[in-house]
Amino acid sequence: MATDDQSDRSGLRRLLKRLTASDQELESEELRRDSAKPGCxxxxxxxxxxxxxxxxxxxxxxYTPRTNLPTLEAELDDGTDVITLVFLGRRQIAGIEPGRALTARGRIAVRDGRKVIYNPHYELDASH
Structure with missing residues (x-):
């Protein structure tokens, strides 16, 4: 059980971290909290x-037009890393837009050093 003094120090550390963190660090922390879902x-x-x-x-x-197969690529950021979702043969998908929260399922591949999921199953977050 933590004493009041330990709780006060812990709270002070959190406050100092928030005050000294960059905007990017704060945004990543918020994304990590928002992206923490059961099973993910x-x-x-x-x-x-x-x-x-x-x-x-x-x-x-x-949208990347290609002569043989157009693709729609979306970068999914969870605050820890980015995974590129690649929808083969698609020019657009309703709801797949910047700022949209979603959950994706698929097998991770690596292309040009980046994590990729091809044709993922996805579920749009209803709160958008």
Whole structure:
């Protein structure tokens, strides 16, 4: 059981951390809290070949026209790392837009040093 003095010091440490943290650090911390969902893993712990559920917020969505197969790519950030969701043969998907919170499921691949899930199953967060 923590004493009042220990609780006060712990609270002071948290306050000092918030005051000295960069905007990016604070945003990442908030994303980690918001992305913590039952059954989901943190993106930074996901490795090649793992089948995972990850939750986060879409940072960027880009349509890439290709001659043989167009793709829609979305960067999912959970505050620990980014996983690129690649939807093959799609030009757009309703609800897949920057700022949108969602949960995605699929097998992690690595392309050009980045974590990728091809054609993930996904569920849009209803709070958006």
């Amino acid at each position: 893993v943190c993106a930074d712990t996901a490795g090649r070949g793992d089948v995972v559920n990850v939750a986060g917020r879409l940072r960027m969505v880009v």
